[in-house]
Amino acid sequence: MHIVPAPVAAQTAAPLSCPATQLGQPCSGAGLASAGAAEPELNLGLDNPVHLASGRKYLRDTDLPAHPLAPGLELVRHYNSADPRLPGNPGRGWQFSYDLRLYRQANTLQLIQADGSRLRFNCLPGHTSCTHDRQGLVQADGQGWQWRWPDGARLDFREDGWLAAIRRSDGLLLARLERAQDGRLLAVHSATPGRQLAFHYLQQDKLPPRLTGVDTPAGRFRYHHAALADGWFLSGVERPDGMQRHYGHDPALQHGHPQAITASGLSAAGQPVQWQRRWHYDSDGRVSRVEHLTADGQPGAAWRLEYLEPAHGIHAGLTRVHGARGTTDIHYVLAGGRHRLARVAGIACPGCPAPGLSASYDTAGRLTRLNDLLLLRRPDGSPRQLVLPGSGWTGLKLDYDSQGRMVSWHSERTGTTRLLRRFLAARHTEGRTPPEPPATATRQISIRYANGDRWRAWLDHAGRPWRISATSTGLADAADTFRAEAGESAHATAVRSVPVPAGAHVVDTRITWRDGKLATLEHPHETERRSHDSNGRLLSRSLHRPGADSTPEIAVTDRYAYHPDGRLARHYLPEGGVLSYEWQQGRLSRLDWHDRHGTRHAILHHLPGSGGYVYGNGVRTVGLRDEHGLRYLLSSQPGTATPILAQAIRLDAQGRIIEERFQTGDWRQHLRYGYAASGRLALAENTVAHTHSDTNAKGHVDVDASPRISYLAWHADGRLLADLAAAGRQWQQEPAAIDL
Known part of the structure; x- marks a missing residue:
């Protein structure tokens, strides 16, 4: 068995001193062939996003989403501005979601995922398998390697380390990959006959082959490039319907980093490009400025990034984000070989972690505290208990077994609720209906509430419920004497139910699957x-x-x-x-x-061309948008002056709603919103008006209610502190200008 040498240096230092990876998503997410974080992680991204610790630009763009009939086929691209991998199937810095590779490094296997994140599997001398404490194991199979996920899914790799196949937990093949000798994708075959992806390349000069198109069940996607000294950068992707996604590479904004993307935009077939965002880089290849572009391509809202202090050892790093309304300080630490969010202070910025967040970690990078939430762990790192002292349920505690499954929860008001799981061996008694479907074993989940009520579900070998029973009073079960220590499964050969107490109400539901x-x-x-x-x-x-x-x-x-x-x-x-x-x-x-x-x-x-609909009764509903950021929804009956329903929404540069108008018949409502420097809602003005008939006057009378203004204040952790309402006062300030 041979795994090619790693193109990056092996990490051999202690966990707190090893360098953090510069690649991967700021907020880790799973994909078709990529494992996400084993536990929820806190976001470290700004806007589209930019990694707030490393300053690297990351993108995840979907050309073709997976189809329900062929879930193994997709065209999803990951971009990292600092990705050193060459050549990059779609272009420099880009990888398709299928581009995973294993590398041997001494007594470890390192897996580089498509988004650039790394997983390290420890290999024992003389063993054919390598394990990860939270991401399954990789095992040699004589022809390559198999990565088995904790949920049973399996990824097969060639002997040279490239991903070759994707299988579901039940063994069903989702995708089989064909590659060239250098690892380039040639085809992806699904289990559905006739559904596949075919990749086409063009060899030009001495540069690596250039991807020109991918044939899919939806048609051909075309990829456009411009040349670099050692490869190609992706300048655009064209869908079969002619819509294109564009990427800019402006040397004036790259600061000497030619693969850095400086802009992104869209265009419909035959239409000019609508540029949406622009990025500036510093001499270290970090994003220094983020700009939202207006409809005519001019800078709108913008944020400047200042990298004040890197994280090292036990010392936190600091990145400051400057916006038009103030600054946001992002404090982060190095734990478990990755940057982790430690604290956020200041105002809100788009896509950033929320101000007021505070977190702590153990040396392996696992979360131990999130504001007032405490995560108590076992020596192996698995969660043992969550404690929420500030919860609305006084004294709330959630307990988990060693496999991460909740086993009980407790609060002062509700008492203790227990969740029990066990395996039940199938037992057939002659002359009686078998208690389980014909399988070697099934599982039972039982919830026992503090008042004695019980809910039970029996699951088949695939984890599907085939029986659900609810009992309103204490149904005892002789098999409840099984061992219930954390992390231990009980194996009962029979279940004997004690007769249901008089007056108890039992509801039994049976389910079958095909x-x-x-x-x-x-x-x-x-x-x-x-x-x-x-x-x-x-x-x-x-x-x-x-x-x-x-x-x-x-x-x-x-x-x-x-x-x-x-x-x-x-x-x-x-x-x-x-x-x-x-x-x-x-x-x-x-x-x-x-x-x-x-x-x-x-x-x-x-309605052709309008994007709206006409209903059978003649009512028309159309959505519109103008150059001032107003968005309209209008429902009307042809020939009538008053709309049945009219709605207009105005957004600010951060995408927040600052104004809403509604009209239906003679009823009208006008709402305006203002935001504090933290980004939270601070003011809300509500004005309602309607027209009604007046028997003492001719015609109709307009009745305008005085505006009501709500003032809101918040705790730093996001909990509502106060909500004060006032009537009859006029809010004179422009909503977007409110600043507390």
């Missing part, structure tokens, strides 16, 4: 049956409710049919008649009702 889909659900008051086609789409749904007293029995069935592309085509109604659906460019274009006699009645249809 090919992973719900087939039947039997409840004392309702039975539901479903059927699906080979693609998992719902074909029919039958519902039966038994009659009781004066309530008649109900039995209805809905049936469904689909277009070849998988979208809903017909819904056959239980009372007779059909709903028919038509689609264009991925959106609903027409919906009609055909009654039981075959007569067609229009429900709605799309």
